[in-house]
Amino acid sequence: MMDAMTPHAVLDVAAIREDFPILRQTVRGKKLVFLDSAASAQKPRVVIEAMRNAMETQYANVHRGLHWMSERTTDAYEAARDTVAGLMNADHAEIVFTANSTGAINLVAHSYGRAMMRPGLAVLISGMEHHSNIVPWQMLRDDKGIELRVAPITDAGELDMGAFEALLADGKVGLVAITHMSNVLGTYTPAERVVRIAHAHGAKVLLDGSQAIVHRRVDVRALDCDFYAWTGHKLYGPTGIGVLYGKRELLDAMPPFMGGGEMISSVSYETSTWAEVPHKFEAGTPAILEGIGLKAAIDYLLSIGYEAIAAHEQALTEHALARLSPIEGLRIVGQAQDRGGVVSFTLDGAHAHDVATLLDRQGIAVRAGNHCAEPLMRRFGLDSTARASFGVYTTAEEIDALADTLARVREFFA
């Protein structure tokens, strides 16, 4: 709902919260304050109902039945692909469904990496990657004898652009694989600039958009990235479905990743031929219901609008930084200029796990640990942080509850 008095689109958070049944839950006798959306977001009723409705009225396998049910379900599943393509400004055939972001990145590592990378070439990642954008490249390095380079980040938690460009200078980097938004620091990387510089040095670019696409519109044509990976469950959709966008000419040239049904054109014992993209990369029965649920999540998100979502995220992040920073002994990890709704912090005298346990007792859910980003933790001399992260349903009052409770957590361990 737009407030006529304000120039910017704003969220009607109260109305949005009504759309998420789980937010009515109490935890340990307290009102749930869910500040862990960056790990996995809650699901709106439309997603739950879309999946249930599909199971109750039209469920069958896709792309194989000639009967009514299968045709309906195939239409619904491919409509989900259209919706994803529309979301990202991509073509239908450029959208490959995977299990999650990790599945999407591994697909590129196995298919593009094995076919296109050879000794003498390098993959360049950044110092703020999730393990899912580190380990597949290490495995490729060890398998193919390529080099793995890491672009450093600054103390503020931003990509060091000078060092990034210097690492590309020798022209050996075949692929840059970098996050679009850090799951620990909240930093948005300057994706368009990263792509422009990488392309100028002959490298392709994969963006890990697991966090970014939840909060900002992603236009792959405007970004000009070669691959873009993300996952449904962080975007208010179900688990078990992720997305790999790839430029058509690249996907066409890449060999399949997994073999099986769905991905073939014809099979004999001597040889098989591959289906067209995107099916070439979707071996086996796909995540049908999850695709239908993801479509509902995207439709829901777009009904709110990215402009309002981004403004809400920015307002919450500013509020969180203003409320948390003054707490004695609290240190915010990550001070990037362009940052989103993820705030990591440490508290003197209290380990992140103890902090999380005390917050949990007040019904406040945060994540604590290394956030699947051990090298990044080490970069800042840490083993763990606590992390609060925000979604469309997060309120300023919830952040106030976090700040007020943290002040008392400190007393507890003093």
Next chain:
Amino acid sequence: MSDDFADLRDLYQETILDHGRNPRHGHRPASFDASAKGDNPMCGDRVQVFVKYAPDGAIAEAGFEARGCAISVASADLMAEVVAGRTPDDTRTLFAAFRELARTGACPDCEDAALERLQPLAGVHEYPSRVKCATLPWHALLAALDGTQEASSE
């Protein structure tokens, strides 16, 4: 002290807060005979345990270096205290009893007097994700006694 966390006093008893803040054995001995690391990659708890043997093969002294939560540091400290003077076999038996205490909150058939000293850690049984914080130092200790270098929590 705020009353908001009153029901957390079962988990964070004064003994745990005290030993978590000021561990008595939280250092690397000047010399040691065995050592092993424990690592809980899920949460970032890390501990390295050092053992010095007496001539008869019993543990003369145990020490540790840890980066972890109050539960894991306090558990390491109480462990180092109670295993001094014990044989490796005796230590393994004590760990089995302690593990039952941490998982269930009690060990009715256990007779080891040292369990009373470890009793403040029994509160973790109500927090399944925290049980491994309490047992990690023990896994490292047993790895050191077994002559292996690495242990991870169960």
